[in-house]
Amino acid sequence: MSESTTSAAAGGSAVAEPAPALVAGRRERVTPEVIERAVAGVVTAAGATRRLSPADRAAILDRVALALAADAERLAEDLARESGFLTHRDMVLEVERAIDVFTLTAAATREGFDDMVNVAASPRGRDTMAIVRRVPYGPVLGITAFNGPLLIAAHKVAPAIAAGAPIILKPAPAGPMAGVEFGEIVVGAGWPADALAVLPVGNEETMALIKDPRLPVVSFTGGEFGWVIKDAVPRKHVHLELGGVGSVIVAADADLDEVADHCVAGGFVRSGQACISVQRIYVHADVHDALVDRLAERVAKVRAGDPMDPETAVGPMVTEQAAERVQAMVDAAVAQGARVVQGGTREGALVQPTVLSAATGEMDVLRREIFGPVIAVAAVGSLEEAVAETNAVGGALHVGLFTQDIDIALTLADQVNAGGVIVNGANAWRIDNMPYGGTGTSGFGREGVRAMVEELTDRKVVVLRHRPRL
Structure with missing residues (x-):
């Protein structure tokens, strides 16, 4: 059921160990009961995360960026060592870009994601204004790929925090501990512990999470399996970041x-x-x-x-x-x-x-x-x-x-x-x-701070009508 992690670089003797889950801020052995608690936890947390103000969310994002920066060299070394194939040089850039994701997302969160519609442009809209609020669809399932164990996770978690959406992160089998340690950093920065779970599970459990109606959004980074996901859950909001022939x-x-x-x-x-x-x-x-x-x-x-x-x-x-x-x-x-x-x-x-x-x-x-x-x-x-x-x-x-x-x-x-x-x-x-995503077989939807917040949220129009008194 649980994925495995290794601690040996390429060419060494790798010793497989079960990767733990992170649920409610604690590492636990992956079991069906732990998976259920993780899903129930993010569902319960949805109300609290939605009530967090933009200032609260931005402050959490800033603290994640600071925590990553404070431990950047060790993180880069650990990412390279756990994978055994990603280079230390690439992982230094990986950490730098993950910091950028959280810093940029914090700035965008302070600017806000809501909008206005000038309904007064119509004669019937006299003395009326309309606010377009961005509200989360609900808890998110984020599935990452092996080639960006920290950065891809950052592109899913940071916008989820900005949107006020709890998230379950399913890391790639080639680097599950990166996801677990990243989750601990996010919770340590003040994001509610129940609002983030990291589940390094196998294919069968992953498909069960994809189909779970309590997780209305699926964001997947990877290959052709993305289209299997989209076909399997046509009524969910599915975001796919897939490959290409550059x-x-x-x-x-x-x-x-x-x-x-x-x-x-x-x-x-x-x-x-x-x-x-x-x-x-x-x-x-x-x-x-x-x-x-x-x-x-x-x-x-x-x-x-x-x-x-x-x-x-x-x-x-x-x-x-x-x-x-x-x-x-x-x-x-x-x-x-x-x-x-x-x-x-x-x-x-x-x-x-x-x-x-x-x-x-x-x-x-x-x-x-x-x-x-x-x-x-x-x-x-x-x-x-x-x-x-x-x-x-x-x-x-x-x-x-x-x-x-x-x-x-x-x-x-x-x-x-x-x-x-x-x-x-x-x-x-x-x-x-930047809004980032592909056409045709290369994906569906866009990520990149604001674009990803839009993927995770729906529009709610709030119309305010008033009667002038003077």
Whole structure:
């Protein structure tokens, strides 16, 4: 029933231990009774959290940010060590961004989420005003992914606090203790203990929570299973943040050094195990070779190996099976005519940072999510072709565009199908208060402070009519 956690880095001997639940601020062994108490607790707490003022909620959010900052180095080390594959370097950024999420959410909470409608614009609305209140649907079930054990949880918990909604966090099996310790920080900052539970449970128990009518909101980060959730609970409010085949379009006038710097940084963050990592680069044929040379030069300097080494940029895949899948996609592309410019090899779960050139649309590396440290470069004869290729997949989170022509940038931004477009930046660029989510197969709904608060809340219109007395 309970998931397991390990305390050994990649390559060591991992000893599995049952991960505890966090219920009412206490660690407990996961049992059916504990799961039921967790659900009953968040249901009971819903009234109290809804009554917390914006000032109260913002103060809690600020205290979480301060607690994370005060212990940032240890948290980063623990996150890397528990996973055994996420690099220490990436986890330093993970903690920094989680702090940002709570700080930005606190600021937004103080500004407020309610709105006004000018009903007096109609003659029938004379002497009337309408307030649009944001009220929580109810307790939230937040399901996180292995590649962001703290940050993904922060993107679910911080907006829930801002909205006044209790939440059950279901952490990924690859790092359950990160969720438990994060939950303790949140409760320690003043969020009611019954209003947050962390349940590291298995698939059967997770599906039971998804279907539990007492949890009207499900926020899921992960892969194709998200659509299973949406189909299973059509009457619930479901938010999905899923994967994508990250794309960058490079015009002939682009600054190629800037392109190479951004794409290498975005292609190998979390060892490519990120939903918005750079996977596809469509570059005008006139500058294709020059860009490939720059990418090869930079990727040759990317250190791969021990995830606990602060200088390591690329660590192992989450499992050796995942690494085998990545290698198979690279090998298949080469068999179809792609050329390995850098990397292209694997040792166990460690895939070397890889750049492929001469990629074409018949290859899976341009059509399916690799979720590994691989960048595939394709030459295009026109920007129209680049847009068509970018849109040839089922959906997208972000698309990056590099050009010095503002007219081209705005034209292409209208034409690509994506949740966001980054001009003169890679598709992996993100600030955590931006509305963030995908089109088509890449997701449903948006997260990112205000956008996520909207996902967790409904609108209630309060109309005030008065009779002038003077």
